[in-house]
Amino acid sequence: MLELMLQGALVSLKVFTLTIIFAVPLALPIALGKTSKHLILRSAVNLYLLVMRGTPLILQLIFIYFAPKYLYAFLYSNFSHILTPDSFWAAAKFILSYDRFTAVIIAFTLNYAAYFAEIYRGGIQSIPKGQFEAAKALGFTKTRTYTSIILPQVVKRVIPAMGNEVITLVKDTALAQVIGVAELFHAAQNAASREFSTMPIFIAGIFYFVMNYLTAFAFAAAEKKLSYYS
Numbered sequence: 001m002l003e004l005m006l007q008g009a010l011v012s013l014k015v016f017t018l019t020i021i022f023a024v025p026l027a028l029p030i031a032l033g034k035t036s037k038h039l040i041l042r043s044a045v046n047l048y049l050l051v052m053r054g055t056p057l058i059l060q061l062i063f064i065y066f067a068p069k070y071l072y073a074f075l076y077s078n079f080s081h082i083l084t085p086d087s088f089w090a091a092a093k094f095i096l097s098y099d100r101f102t103a104v105i106i107a108f109t110l111n112y113a114a115y116f117a118e119i120y121r122g123g124i125q126s127i128p129k130g131q132f133e134a135a136k137a138l139g140f141t142k143t144r145t146y147t148s149i150i151l152p153q154v155v156k157r158v159i160p161a162m163g164n165e166v167i168t169l170v171k172d173t174a175l176a177q178v179i180g181v182a183e184l185f186h187a188a189q190n191a192a193s194r195e196f197s198t199m200p201i202f203i204a205g206i207f208y209f210v211m212n213y214l215t216a217f218a219f220a221a222a223e224k225k226l227s228y229y230s
Helices: 002-034 039-054 057-079 086-096 100-125 129-137 142-179 184-195 199-225
Strands: none
Touching (some): 002 142, 002 199, 142 184
16 A cells, blocks of 8 residues: 555655656746737737636646647548648647646646746846846846846845745646546545545545655755845
């Protein structure tokens, strides 16, 4: 039992780590798009944020896993006589028919990038406009202004909110079981069913607690390290 749960915990850790790796950097251009002066870009980003934050993550998981397969079947049945050669369809099938784990990473990344983007946006807009104007007066480019002046302060300000979202992410990895990914909670449920005991669920809770404790500790250390921006 414990071995299977450790394997499930490793899958949960992979989902968590890959989501952070992809979602954290993706959120920055989304946040900048949200504040863009270009109406089309800003509208597209607002629509994306509305969908990602306005629908349940569990629904997004199901959609992202099953929708491409239905899309491929529709395109193949209706347009295969137009779009040739067969190599095109072989490539399309390879791209669209990804596995469950890939679908989980895509869904989690898109969902959490939306939340992280709003946190970034709030952090950026909390910086006094005078700092932007002073940087411009000193001849700083927009890129250097953001990298050297704005973003270091933004990171300090968003650390607590980011910590809350990341802790939520640890618990949300349990949703991966919806499309059949054998993560920690899935393994615990199977073990509980086989042994007619709630002990595996309790052990899973300890795993989640330890992961969240380590996450909270890491964010507290980061916040303390960046305290000189206060």
